[in-house]
Amino acid sequence: MSQLKTAHSSSEDFPPVLALQNICKNFTGVRALNNVSLNLYPGQVTALVGENGAGKSTVVKILTGIHQPSSGEILLAGEQVQFATAHHAASAGVTAIHQETVLFDDLNVAENIYIGHAPRSRFGLIDTQAMRQQAKALLDDIGADISPTAMLRDLGIANKHMVAIARALSIDARVVIMDEPTAALSHKEINELYVLVEKLKSQGKAILFISHKFDEIFSIADRFTVFRDGGFIGEGKIKGVNESELVKMMVGRPVDQIFPTRQPDLGNEILQVSKYCHPTEFDDISFTLRRGEILGFYGLVGAGRSEVMQSLFGIKRPCSGTASVDGKRLEIRSPADAIAHGIVYVPEDRGKQGAITTLPIFQNVSLPSLQQTSRRGFIRLAQEFALTRKYTERLDLRAAALDQNVAELSGGNQQKVVIAKWLATQPKVIVLDEPTKGIDVGSKAAVHEFMAELASQGLAVIMVSSEIPEMLGMSDRVIVMREGRMVTELRGDSLTPETLVRHAAGIGEE
Amino acid sequence: MLKTILAARETLLLVAVLLLLLLVSSRFPAFIEIDNLVKVLTDTSPLIILALGQMLVIVTRCIDLSVAANLALTGMVVAMLNTAAPELPIVFTLLIAVSLGAVLGAINGLLVWRLAIPSIVVTLGTMTIFRGTIFLISDGQWINAHEMSEHFSQFPRGSVAGMPVLAWIAVLVTITAWIFIARTPTGRAFFAVGSNPHASVYTGIDVGRTQCIAFIISGALAGLTGYLWVARYAVAYVDIASGFELEVVAACVIGGIAIAGGQGSVVGVLLGAIFLGVVKNALPVVNISPFWQLAISGAAILIAVAFNSRSSQSRGRLILKEAEQST
Incomplete structure (x- = not known):
């Protein structure tokens, strides 16, 4: 793999084919990206590195037209463009192979590759014949031995991935984004992917490679860009850094949060x-x-x-x-x-797994403790409210009333409702x-x-x-x-x- | 905030019912005499009872299309039982009707729970099976009034404090349903499951089991209605209450039960059923063709659904506004 690292890349002087400049993105009150820049050069692999929550996925979504930046510019070959929809981005030649490939199980391989931009016949109908031939050519090109008429459902994960890659290449791509492409692949398949990446490079395509695995980054990337907490930290040539420097850039942050000081008083072992x-x-x-x-x-x-x-x-x-x-x-x-x-578990996804947002606060809090607040099978409302009041007050919940619906609370207060619910089970x-x-x-x-x-x-x-x-x-x-x-x-x-x-x-x- | 919207929806429905009564009485004053109103309530009682059962099922994100077939099958079984054993006390008839209905409901519930088949498919299947079973056990024969014993067919019509037993049963079921939903852990679980099945799992509620219970209750109420229906009309045959399941679902939707689950109230369902009952009884009185009745029910459903989705939309906007303010 070392020859990949030293692969000649004289495109130094080329301008980036796609550049993000000073991009900011806000989601309802949360700043996901703060003044980030990203340059993608033709014929080079740029690795985007950062912890979870650094803003990598948001950048991918902006590049592919799923999100629009709150401010900042996207430059395509030096000209300012806007990707208002996924279709805009695709027709500009930006294509992405996603972490969880978005494909259709009940369509065949060729249909999956060409959905949305299928070749048309004279009458404006889909030209199935041409579509299959082109799909076959694409698959051959990336060295995948898959029949264009096979149903996607019947393919293994690795082959599905190849279909996703073929789909990404079926538009005339200038920029290929690979978001953790190796997550589902075996060692052999990863090597095949490397060969494919080399091929794309030689065709002059710019590649954005997102991965958590450092060995991959160092064997495949030419350049790197580091994000941290939605901000831009640095970029450069991969030859100029080593692993620990990259790790430092990823995590080295000023202490901007203050945590409570604790004197842990450990008791007996409770869980094994x-x-x-x-x-x-x-x-x-x-x-x-x-x-x-x-x-x-x-x-x-x-x-x-x-x-x-x-x-x-x-x-x-x-x-x-x-x-x-x-x-x-x-x-x-x-x-x-x-x-x-x-044992209680406060799940990660509050909306989906935590609070029942159409029910009022008190019904949420008491839900797992209804046996406590009932007598002979009937809920006693006074007990229910007392229980709710006890635990929501401890958590300093801000709500107009305990029979207010959880949907009307802020994210932080919804989290408190969920935690109160669990504390109430003692x-x-x-x-x-x-x-x-x-x-x-x-x-x-x-x-x-x-x-x-x-x-x-x-x-x-x-x-x-x-x-x-x-x-x-x-x-x-x-x-x-x-x-x-x-x-x-x-x-x-x-x-x-x-x-x-x-x-x-x-x-x-x- | 939402409470007021919900309340407003039910108030609106009440206003609609009252307006309808006013309109009819302007042309036919006798319609709003107490005697007639009791008649309308009695006539609507089967719908009320079934809609309350259906409500529980819909609240848990399912649907029970087999209620009318369940009603017809249970009705046929108790009618045949009555011809075989005319002296059987009415208490046993009621007990048998409710239990048989519950068993049929449990079949739906178990298929939905254990095999995870979508409820619309399950109940579409059992609906046909139940109807077919009636034909098998009755040989397609009718059981008519003269074959039924006196106390069997007279029970629902018997008057208590000026109101027929049938209407009293509807009142009783309504009150029980209201207490059940408001004040028992299982009643709560229906709404939790329908509103957020994922969160319910994490809260220790068994989603499938809760849905199964809803089907059993819906089935039991259908069984109860089966006896009352057969006794009241003094006839049992394969096709009784054919298509009635759609009217039941309509009453729920008009009453503000969210078809996506998790939301609804007993008062809403009661008013939804009464609205349909008044339309059905009033239109012939003022000489409007029964076909108009279908059109009016249909329009009422669409208006109710539009109103439901509108109120949830405005809630979405509210949250957005808050978010904008906080940025």
């Missing part, structure tokens, strides 16, 4: 998980947790952290392994069992999955403070998070997971941004 396995999601997970402790789980998206927690909570079924609370082995068949044993172990994702800074601080308070009251807390400052600021101990396995456990001095990223991304230990 031993040799948890799942056929597809994770393998051999063992850890223990003590009262008053905050245990962090760090890893890249897809490392299996949430899946482990969902197994503990009875949503997924581990195929082997045991979990015990207070030394008592658990039989967890459903979330109701987990709740009864004192748990022993609370799992918080990305507890501060997508909420404003003030609410974040409140959640952190509350997390510290829970721990000080003897609750055992597991925090799954992809935010490094939060990991460092809140956890007593961090377990790093990669590709479904526990890689290491970090604490004290060994717990630094660099060690976290290194272990999560699989960069060789020093």
